[in-house]
Amino acid sequence: MLETDRLLLNTQIEKRIRVLENTLSDCHSISNKKQSQAGDASAIFDLTINAFVDDKILSENKLELAQLTTSLTWMQTDDAGVCALCACDIPIGRLKAVPITRLCVACADNKKD
Numbered sequence: 866m867l868e869t870d871r872l873l874l875n876t877q878i879e880k881r882i883r884v885l886e887n888t889l890s891d892c893h894s895i896s897n898k899k900q901s902q903a904g905d906a907s908a909i910f911d912l913t914i915n916a917f918v919d920d921k922i923l924s925e926n927k928l929e930l931a932q933l934t935t936s937l938t939w940m941q942t943d944d945a946g947v948c949a950l951c952a953c954d955i956p957i958g959r960l961k962a963v964p965i966t967r968l969c970v971a972c973a974d975n976k977k978d
């Protein structure tokens with residue numbers, strides 16, 4: 866991987882990690898929200914309906930954060946940008962679009978079948 870590409874991807878991943886960390890630290894648990902809305906039946910109803918979606922987004926954010934952190938570490942190694950299956954160079958455009966990937970397009974497509 867070119868040093869310029871590595872730096873570019875590092876910056877991109879670090880930015881995304883900061884966004885995710887901010888989102889996660891802003892999230893109050895549903896039970897806290899329910900307590901603060903106690904007595905407002907319609908607000909509690911909304912929170913209950915949204916709880917499933919909130920939890921899903923929260924766990925997806927946590928997963929992405931973990932994957933991005935792993936990607937940052939990977940970027941510092943000699944394997945950075947190399948497909949984990951066929952060992953070809955993953956195009957920089959793909960890494961920019963999907964920074965958590967470890968596979969080239971061909972291997973990712975094969976894996977789906």
Ligand SMILES: [Zn+2]
Nearest residue numbers: 948951969972
């Ligand atoms: Zn591959």
